[in-house]
Amino acid sequence: MSNYTYVEFSVEDSVGHLRLNRPEKKNAINDQLCLEIEQVFLNMPAEVRVVIFSGAGPEFCSGLDLLEHRARQGLEVVKHSNMWHRTFGHIQNSGLPVVAAMQGAVIGGGLELATCAHVRVAEKGTYYRLPEGRHGIFVGGGASRNVARVIGAGRMTEMMLTGRDVDAEEGYRLGLSHYVVENGESLAKARELADIIKTNSEHSNWAMTTGLRHIDSMSHDDGMFTESIICGITQTNPEVQARLDKFLNRKKQAEQ
16 A cells, blocks of 8 residues: 555555545545645556546545635646646556546546546446536636546536536436446446456557547547557557467367
């Protein structure tokens, strides 16, 4: 178990587990917690193939810690937002698949954090909210790209304007989660999925978690060009070639 103040990180059988650990604050994100997440990804052990994200206590994450919110000048606000973007960018671009196990509140910055994960599991009691309109602020942790990419700018606008709660079933239909499980079972499901994902080729996992996101923001022609390059890098790797050969030989043996 790594030594941090607001997060816990452990590794078991090549699966890392990063847990937000401010249950008394509903895992609200302050600056130090955000920077500790960054440090986990910057110092990720080489043996880790998949990372699970979860929150201690009954809530996944209630978003920005407004008690630590203070008046900032415009440039200071920009730099603070940049820090969140940088940290969350590590989650998206590390090349490691990230599986989020969500329960309870997934609010504001917590939703921005959750949508950085490549696979998301929600418990039936999970609910989502974008309360920025009520607070007189705007998203600053990447939601305008990451949340909007999942549910569309129109739906995101509606959620921000109304500040309403979206329950687990509606969140599943919108794409905020890929799985919905019984209360108390999100972490076990996340571990089940992580154990499947870790058996994939490391190169394929890298390509899927980084390539698709970048291609999505490119023009059609640039995306097709990039796809071909990633395909070439991935499929010519010796490990991947060995996997393909094993699969083809198995088919040949079955036909004999």
